[in-house]
Amino acid sequence: MSQPASPATEIPVELFRQILIWPLLIHAPHGESAMELMDLVTDELERHSWHWNDRSAGQSASPLKGLPWYQDDHDYSEIVYFHSYVRDFLYGGDGTPASERPLRVLRRTDIASLLLKVDEGREYRLKVERVEAYLFDSGILQVVVEVAAPQLVSKSPTDSEQLRPFMLSDALDLQNVLRMAFPRRWKPKTGIPSETPHRACWLNSEGSEIAGSVQDFLNQEDFTRIVREQAELPAAKHWQYLVQPLPLFERRVCTGLSVKQIEDQRLPSMSYIAVPDPRLISDGDFERIAFFDSAGQSSVGSYSDEFLVGWEKDHAYDRFWQRLPSEGGPEVALHNQMMRTRWLCSGYGFAVVGASGDKFFTTQIAANFRHHYFRMGLIAHFHRAKLISLRDQLAEATKQVGENFRNRVMEIQRSATIFRARFWFHEVSTQLQGREIFTWWSNRLGNPSLFEHVISDIEAAESQVRTEFEAEESQDINLITRVGGAIGILSIVLSIVALIISLLALEAISPLKQFAIMPANPWDWTVANLWLGRIASIACPLSIVSLWILLVVYGGLRYYKSHRRTRRLR
CATH class of the missing domain: 1.10.287 (Helix Hairpins)
Structure with missing residues (x-):
């Protein structure tokens, strides 16, 4: 028999990491070609601490330059995990010169940690393990930040600081506020932002705040001006700092390169959570992990019971999970140990939960999370970003008339054809589990239906042009x-x-x-x-x-x- 579920406040989290993916659309008003645009963006980012390792490699560039670090067997297993056409896309293994590949990976190493003040009594300090920018020739930029090893500092009324254990309730709150690019609203009277930290900034290796990256979420003017004047989405300064000198897109202001947000205030995220016994996590908290919701009453979910009926069927991948251990003698003990890993996905959020005492989970699954699953998430969110970009371009094209409209539609059709032929992957992996997870993740994002909708709209516009x-x-x-x-x-x-x-x-x-x-x-x-x-x-x-x-x-x-x-x- 299984033990009764425990409240999230009583379950310690021994390992935690989160990967944030910020999808952006590059706005170039001068009609540069794909390669020209990539060169311009690369030059701009390299002016602000970013480095493109392939710049000087030329024809002799290793096809593995697209990997974060090629050091151990995890990188090897990542490469062989994917189909050949996906390997060409991710790593340039077909021998294409670095300057002509459809994907460039830029990195920066000047950011050591992230400081988040959640409320008056709590601050989180997280180690920053990865800051990367994935630049696609289709005009998509995905900024990736990976944080881990959170330290929770609790402040007493006397303003003294003390570290306290990091519990599942803290992980739920943290994975939610980490992904907020801007506040959705501020609470009346108090002016406190809803579901965002009060303050955020990047820290250098010496632990000092990096100038220009400090965001006070209580300052509403930092966010409301661009919405009020341009009807465009804002972004916190610590996120804007990462893409400097590229500004946020403002239709009536930007005359050069800029970046336009594709999603809402909640950035696509991935979480890795290891607890002593995941079977003690309640269904309500598993649902919160899947939907990246803040901590609440563990005995109930964040939504109505009717809405949550059968939620596991769509949002949980339970190939290696079972709530009740199998009954039997010592021979089933190993089986029970293995059946404690659960994958959860809401599309915009992806999480892996397992036992901290399971060595396979803390080594192999942890490496797969950073490599295999991250690459699948990168592709799935690239697909969504590209489809939204095509739909946005088509909407802009309808504002043109005559020859300009027809030419623009034909350009969009050409771009959609290239995307469909080269980068629209129905499956990415040679492994069964990889195929299942990628299909599941794409379906949760709604990519297949969005693809059909966008392609249908483009074909309708093309039909009008041909008419x-x-x-x-x-x-x-x-x-x-x-x-x-x-x-x-x-x-x-x-x-x-x-x-x-x-x-x-x-x-x-x-x-x-x-x-x-x-x-x-x-x-x-x-x-x-x-x-x-x-x-x-x-x-x-x-x-x-x-x-x-x-x-x-x-x-x-x-x-x-x-x-x-x-x-x-x-």
């Missing part, structure tokens, strides 16, 4: 037909004129001969016939010339139409 092309072709054909008919009539008229001229010439010669006005000798009549022939030689070619004009004009119009249509569809 307009066909209508213009029909108009051009009508024009060619009318011009051809007019030239045909002209040629007939010219032929008739030539015939009349010839007849009039003959009629003019006869009376001259009768009244002896013209010379009577044969030689003189030969001269008259010669002039008649000259008249005919001028009149008759008029018919031929008119026919040539018809053919040249017709052919020219057809060539112009064909060239114009080819240029549009290119």
Whole structure:
């Protein structure tokens, strides 16, 4: 029999780490190509502590430069975990020069830790283990921050500080506030932000606050100005600091490169939680872990009972989890030890929960979390970001008219075709569990349905463009037909004129001969016939010339139409 569940305040968390993924859309107003845009963004980020390790590698760059650190067997197992087309995408294993790959990984090492003041009595200090920027040639930038080993500092009324144990209730609160890029609202009267820390900043290796990265969430003006003036999303200063010198997108202000947020205030996140016995976690707290909700009453969930009926079917992956240990002798003990790992996913959140006493969980699963699962999450959120980007571009294209609209739609169609052929992965792994988790994660994000919706909208816009092309072709054909008919009539008229001229010439010669006005000798009549022939030689070619004009004009119009249509569809 299993033990009754314990409150989250009584379950210690012995290992905790969280990976945050901040998806951004790069706004480039000058229409740079994909590679030009990547070069510009790389240059800008390298001005502010970022480093692209592949910059000087050129043709000789190792295909493994896309890995954070290639040091041990975990990196090896990560690479062989994925299909060949995914390996090409992530690591550039196809031999493509670093400057031409569709993905660049930039890193920075100047940030050592993160300080979060949650409320007046609690502060968290977390070790920063990874700060990376994944730059995609499709104009997507994903900033990744990994934090671990939280220290909870509790302040007493006398302002003395003391470390206290880190419990599951703390982990629930922390994983929620960590992912907040900006407050959703402030509480009336008190002005305290809802579900965000009161203060956040990055610390350097000496433990000092990094200038420009300090965010006081109580200062509402830091967030409300851009919303009030531009109707764009804000971001806390400690997040903005990471992408400097690129500013947040403001439609009426930004004239150069900028970044535009894709999601709402809650950044996509991944959590790794190890507790002594995960079977003591209540269903309500498992649901909070899955949905990244703050701590609450462990005996109930954050939502209604009706909503939570069967939530595990969609949000829990229980291949190696069972609440009740199997009954039997010592031979089933190992099996029971292994069945204590649970994967939870809400799409925007992904968590792995297991036993801190399970060596396999604290070594292999922990490494898989940072490598295999992180890569799958990176791809899944890239898919979502790209689809949202395409939908946004299509909405902007509808504001154009005429030729500009048609050209923009064809560019979007081309981009969607490349994305669909090269980067839309239905499955990523050679392993069954990897295929199942990636499909499950993508479904929770709604990527398949979003893909169908966006592609359908793009195809509808393309159909409209082709309808307009066909209508213009029909108009051009009508024009060619009318011009051809007019030239045909002209040629007939010219032929008739030539015939009349010839007849009039003959009629003019006869009376001259009768009244002896013209010379009577044969030689003189030969001269008259010669002039008649000259008249005919001028009149008759008029018919031929008119026919040539018809053919040249017709052919020219057809060539112009064909060239114009080819240029549009290119």
